[in-house]
Amino acid sequence: QVQLVESGGGLVQPGGSLRLSCAASGNMFSIYAMGWYRQAPGKQRELVASISSQDAADYADFVEGRFTISRDNSLKTVYLQMNSLKPEDTAVYSCNAQILTMTTKIGDPWDLYWGQGTQVTVSS
Secondary structure (H helix, E strand, O other), X not given: OOEEEEEXXXXXXXXXXXXXXXXXXXXXXXXXXXXXXXEOOOOOOEEEEEEOOOOOEEEOHHHOOOEEEEEEOOOOEEEEEEXXXXXXXXXXXXXXXXXXXXXXXXOOOOEEEEOOOEEEEEOO
16 A cells, blocks of 8 residues: 655744655555645645656746755655745645556556645744
8 A cells, every 4th residue: 555654844933944755655666746735724735846757846836946846766755845934835735646556547657646744834
């Protein structure tokens, strides 16, 4: 059974930094794109950043150069380095990954897996 486990969330002051990690475990053939999403109270979940298997990264406009997504394929882990954090960045951050496993339906390129989320609170 594939699992994604996030870590690195917490409370940080405005202007501070956090590094989130999301590690995949279980039996799998390949991991394709990976991404980070966030959901603030009362708001819809939104994409923060994504990274392809070739390390091509995309960011939401609100990131404004403050965050960096990266991955270590040998560790099956995706990271989100967040700098210059603002109170409006407060949210539950979740990762997802496109993963091919032996249970993926024939004809489907992958299944989408989600982590449980980690809370990020930016407050003084």
